[in-house]
Amino acid sequence: MSKERTRILVVDDEEIVRESLSGWLAKDGYTLATAHDGPTALLMLRQGPWSILLVDLKMPGMDGLQVLEAVKQIQPDVAVVIMTAYATVETAVEAMKSGAYDYLVKPFDPEELSLMMVKIVAQQQLVRENVLLRKVLKRDYHFRDMVSKNPGMHRMFDLARSAARSQSTILLLGESGTGKELLARAMHAESPRHEAPFVAVSCAALTETLLESELFGHEKGSFTGAVARRKGRFESAHGGTLFLDEIGDIAPKLQLDLLRVLEERKFFRVGGSDPVDVDVRIIAATNRDLKKAVADGQFREDLYYRLNVIPIVLPPLRDRREDIPLLVDHFLEHLSVETDRKIEGVSADAVALLMRHDWPGNVRELRNVLERGMVVAKGSVIQPDDLGLMPSGLRAEPFDTSLTLDEVERRHITAVLQHAGGNVTQAARTLAIDRVTLYNKIKKYGLRRGDDDAFGAN
Amino acid sequence: MAVNVHIWWIGADAADDRLMDAIRDWITRVFRVQARLYRHPDRPADAFDPRRGQHSSTTILKWLVGREQPGHRTLAITDADLFISVLTFVYGEAQLGGPAAVVSTARLAVEQENRHDPAVVTDRVVKECIHELGHTFGLLHCDTPGCVMTRSVNLIEVDAKRVTLCGLCDARYRELRQKDGHHE
Numbered sequence: 230m231s232k233e234r235t236r237i238l239v240v241d242d243e244e245i246v247r248e249s250l251s252g253w254l255a256k257d258g259y260t261l262a263t264a265h266d267g268p269t270a271l272l273m274l275r276q277g278p279w280s281i282l283l284v285d286l287k288m289p290g291m292d293g294l295q296v297l298e299a300v301k302q303i304q305p306d307v308a309v310v311i312m313t314a315y316a317t318v319e320t321a322v323e324a325m326k327s328g329a330y331d332y333l334v335k336p337f338d339p340e341e342l343s344l345m346m347v348k349i350v351a352q353q354q355l356v357r358e359n360v361l362l363r364k365v366l367k368r369d370y371h372f373r374d375m376v377s378k379n380p381g382m383h384r385m386f387d388l389a390r391s392a393a394r395s396q397s398t399i400l401l402l403g404e405s406g407t408g409k410e411l412l413a414r415a416m417h418a419e420s421p422r423h424e425a426p427f428v429a430v431s432c433a434a435l436t437e438t439l440l441e442s443e444l445f446g447h448e449k450g451s452f453t454g455a456v457a458r459r460k461g462r463f464e465s466a467h468g469g470t471l472f473l474d475e476i477g478d479i480a481p482k483l484q485l486d487l488l489r490v491l492e493e494r495k496f497f498r499v500g501g502s503d504p505v506d507v508d509v510r511i512i513a514a515t516n517r518d519l520k521k522a523v524a525d526g527q528f529r530e531d532l533y534y535r536l537n538v539i540p541i542v543l544p545p546l547r548d549r550r551e552d553i554p555l556l557v558d559h560f561l562e563h564l565s566v567e568t569d570r571k572i573e574g575v576s577a578d579a580v581a582l583l584m585r586h587d588w589p590g591n592v593r594e595l596r597n598v599l600e601r602g603m604v605v606a607k608g609s610v611i612q613p614d615d616l617g618l619m620p621s622g623l624r625a626e627p628f629d630t631s632l633t634l635d636e637v638e639r640r641h642i643t644a645v646l647q648h649a650g651g652n653v654t655q656a657a658r659t660l661a662i663d664r665v666t667l668y669n670k671i672k673k674y675g676l677r678r679g680d681d682d683a684f685g686a687n
Numbered sequence: 688m689a690v691n692v693h694i695w696w697i698g699a700d701a702a703d704d705r706l707m708d709a710i711r712d713w714i715t716r717v718f719r720v721q722a723r724l725y726r727h728p729d730r731p732a733d734a735f736d737p738r739r740g741q742h743s744s745t746t747i748l749k750w751l752v753g754r755e756q757p758g759h760r761t762l763a764i765t766d767a768d769l770f771i772s773v774l775t776f777v778y779g780e781a782q783l784g785g786p787a788a789v790v791s792t793a794r795l796a797v798e799q800e801n802r803h804d805p806a807v808v809t810d811r812v813v814k815e816c817i818h819e820l821g822h823t824f825g826l827l828h829c830d831t832p833g834c835v836m837t838r839s840v841n842l843i844e845v846d847a848k849r850v851t852l853c854g855l856c857d858a859r860y861r862e863l864r865q866k867d868g869h870h871e
Contacts, residue, residue: 249745249771256783257838258827312773336739336775340840 232258235350236278239263240270240296241285241312246335250283253339254346267291267299274303281349283333286313286320294327301328306356308349312337361566370414376559379549385541392539393419398491400476400536401514403543405652406591409514410474412543417470422510425469428462432483433475433653433664441483442499451500463496463507471509475654476536477517477528478664488532511536516654546588546595553583556592560599568600573609575602582613590650597651617647639674642667646676691759692718692820693725697747698766698792706792706809710764713813713850714820717835718860725761729754734767742767744780744789751787760823761787762816768793778815778839781822788819797842811845821852825863829856 237259239250247263255261264270266288273279282300286293297309308330313320324332331345372390377383392399393416401409410429417427435443438452446461462471479487490496491511495504513536522528546553557575565572575583579602588594598618602611632640642660649655657667670676694711696702707724714722731750734742742765751761769777769791778795781788795811817835829836834853839845852860 243772245745245772250773252780252783253771253774253777256822256828336770336773338840339774339777342774343838343840 232350234260235280235353236260236262237281237283237346238270238273238279239283240265240267240288240293241283242266242288243285246285246312253342257346259346267293267296270296271299271303274300274307279304279307280353281330281346282307282309284309284311286311286324286332287315294323297324297327297329306353308353310345310349358566361563370411371418372415375408375411375415376555377549377552378555379544379552381544382549382552385543388539389416389541390419392416392541394421395539396510397538398510398536399512399538400519400540401512401543402519402540403514403516404545404589404591405516405654406588406593406650407543407545408592409516409543410472412541413470413472413512413514416512417472420470420510422469426466427470427472428466429472429474430462431474433478434668436665437480437483440479441486444483445486445496445498446501446505447499448501451498458498461496461498463490463509464505466509467507469509471511473511473513475515475664476513477515477519477522481529484529484532488529488535491532491535546591550584553595554580556595557583557599560596561603564596564600564603568603570603571609572603572606572611575599575611576613579611579613579616582616582618586618588650589655590652594650594652597647635674638670639676642670642674643676646671692720692722693756693759693761694722694816695725695727695761695763696765697730697763697789699730700766702764706812707764709809710762710813710816713817714762717817717851718820718824736770739770740768741770741776742791743771744769744777744791745771747789748780748782748787751789752782752785755786759786760820762820762823763787763789764792764812764816765789766792778845779819781819783822783827784825785823788816788823790815790819795842795845807846810850811842814845814848814850815839817850817852821856821860824860826852826856826860829853831855 237251237254239247239254239261240263241247241250242265244265247265251261251263262273264273268291270282270284282296284293284296288296293311293313297311300307300309309328311324311329311332312335313332314335321332330349333342333345372386375386377386389412399413399416401412403409413429414427417423430440430443432440442452442459442461444461444463446459446464449456449458486496490507494508495506497504519528519533519537523530523533557580561572561574564570583595583598590597598616599611601617602615605617606612606615642656645656645659646653649659653664653667653671657664660667692714694707694714696707711722711724714720731742731747734746734750736743747763747765747769751763755761769780769789771777771780776794777791779788779790790812792808792812795815796808814835818839821836826836828838831837831853833847833849834856835848835851836853836856837844837848839848
C-alpha cells in the first residue's frame with residue numbers, strides 16, 4: 230500500500246499538538262487529517278476508512294478511551310494509539326485492554342513515533358495482503374469487493390443483494406467480461422445457502438452430450454467411457470447455488486431437461502432410471518438476447534419464463550467509464566499482490582488512453598490490459614505503450630514463414646482472444662468458428678481465457 | 688525567475704564561518720539556486736520554553752515567516768536545542784512548500800562512536816539543512832537508502848545518508864520547480 234493510502238487521523242483538543250504532529254507525519258507522505266474532539270473524530274470515521282488514529286487520552290467531553298471504544302465499533306481494523314501526558318501503569322493497561330494498538334507518553338521520542346508508524350503500516354499491509362491472497366485462493370467474492378461509483382451500478386447491486394436473499398431463480402444479462410460470474414458468486418455469498426457449494430458450469434464450453442453428463446451425472450456403463458457412476462453438477466451443488474453460464478447456447482433437448490429440473494426439482498442421471506431429488510438455487514447468465522432467441526425459435530419460451538424470474542442487467546464498461554480510474558487502482562493493488570510486482574500507478578496519459586478505449590471485453594479486458602502493463606512496464610509507473618492498446622495494424626510484424634500451421638493457428642487465436650478482451654463469443658465470431666471449437670482449441674494450445682474478474686473483485 | 692535562499696545564523700554564540708560557507712556551497716550545488724549568507728542581529732525572542740529548557744521550532748518558523756521577503760526562502764540555523772510540542776526534540780523543521788526552515792546544530796554536534804571530527808558535524812548540519820530546505824521546495828521523505836530526504840531520527844541515520852538528492856527526488860524537485868514556473 231502506498232504511503233498516501235495510509236490515512237492517519239490525529240485527535241487532540243490542543244491545536245498545537247494537532248498541527249505539529251500532523252505536519253511531522255505528513256512529510257512521510259501519509260494522508261493526514263485532524264479532529265479537535267471525539268465526536269468529530271467519530272463522524273470522520275463514519276465517512277471513510279482510516280488506517281491509524283492517534284488519540285489524546287485527556288480531552289474534555291469524550292476522553293481517549295471512550296473514543297477508542299466507539300472507534301472499535303465503527304472500524305475494528307483501525308490501529309488506535311493513545312497519547313498521554315500523564316502516563317501511569319493503570320492508564321496504559323486500560324488502554325491496551327480496550328484494544329489500543331499502543332500508547333505514547335507526551336512528549337515522545339521521534340524515533341519511537343517513527344518506528345511505531347512503520348510497524349503499524351507494515352502490519353496492516355501484511356493483513357491486507359493476507360486477505361487478498363485468501364480471496365485469490367478461495368475465489369471468495371462479496372458485494373463489498375465490487376467497486377463502482379455509477380448510480381446505475383449501485384441500483385443493480387441493491388437489487389442483486391435483495392434477490393440474493395430470496396430463493397428465486399436469477400437471470401444475469403450482460404456482455405462477456407461484465408462480471409456475471411462474480412456477481413453470481415457474491416449473490417451466493419450473501420444468500421442463506423452460502424455455506425453450501427457454489428458450482429459453475431459454462432454451457433457453451435461442452436458438446437450437448439458432455440454437457441448433459443456434466444450437469445446430471447451418469448450411471449456406470451451408460452455410454453462408452455462411463456466406467457463408474459459420476460455425480461453431476463446439480464448433485465454437487467445440492468443445498469447451494471448452480472451457476473449456469475452462457476445458458477443461451479444450450480441445445481433444445483437440454484433446454485427441456487433443464488425446464489423439468491426447474492419445475493420438478495428432480496432429474497435423472499444419464500443412463501439412470503431413479504429420479505434424484507435436488508435442492509439447488511439456479512443463477513443463469515447469458516450475453517445473448519434471450520427474448521430474440523425465443524422469437525427466433527432458438528430458445529424455449531417456457532424455459533425463458535422459468536429463468537427470467539428476477540432479471541439483472543450488467544452494464545458494459547463503456548457505459549460507466551467513470552469507474553475506470555477506480556477499477557485501475559483496485560486491479561493494480563490486487564495484481565501487485567498476485568504478481569509480487571510493485572507498481573506505483575498508471576501515468577495520466579495511460580489513464581486517458583484507458584478512458585478512450587471502447588472495452589469490447591469489458592472489465593475482464595481492463596484487468597488483462599493492466600496485467601500486461603504491469604509485466605512490461607520498465608519503471609514503476611505504467612505508460613501508454615505498456616498497455617498494448619495501440620491499433621494492431623501499427624504493430625504488425627513481418628510474416629514468419631518458418632512457423633508450423635499449428636503455431637500460426639495458436640498465435641492467431643491468442644491475438645484474436647486478446648483483441649476481444651477474452652470474450653470467447655466475440656473471438657469465435659471473428660474466427661468464424663463455433664464456440665465449442667474455439668474452447669477445444671484454447672484447451673489444445675493451453676491458452677488462458679482470462680480470469681472471470683470483472684467488477685474489480687479478486 | 689531564480690530562487691534566492693537566505694541562510695541566516697540565529698544562534699546565541701557566534702556563527703562558524705566555515706560551517707556557514709559549506710552550507711551555502713552545498714545548497715547552491717544540490718538545488719541549483721542562488722544562496723547567500725544573511726546577517727542580522729535580530730533573534731526570535733519568545734521561542735524559548737523555560738519548562739522544557741528548549742526552543743520551539745514552530746515559534747521560530749512563525750517568526751521567520753513574519754519577516755519573509757517575497758520570492759525568497761529563509762533557512763535559519765541555530766545552536767539552540769529545538770522541539771515541537773509532542774516530540775522530545777527535532778533536528779529541524781520546515782514548512783512543506785513554504786518559505787522557511789530551521790535547523791539546530793545542538794544535537795548534531797554530539798559525539799557518536801568517538802567521532803569528534805568537526806568535519807563530521809559540518810557534514811551532519813549540511814545534510815539536515817539540505818533536508819529541511821528540500822521540504823520547503825515540496826519534497827517529502829524518501830525511502831531510497833542514502834538519499835538526503837530520508838527521515839533521520841538519530842545520528843546513525845544522519846551519518847548514513849549522503850548530502851545529495853537521489854535520482855527520484857531530484858526529478859521530483861525539477862518537476863516541482865517547473866510547476867512553480869522556474870526553469871533551470
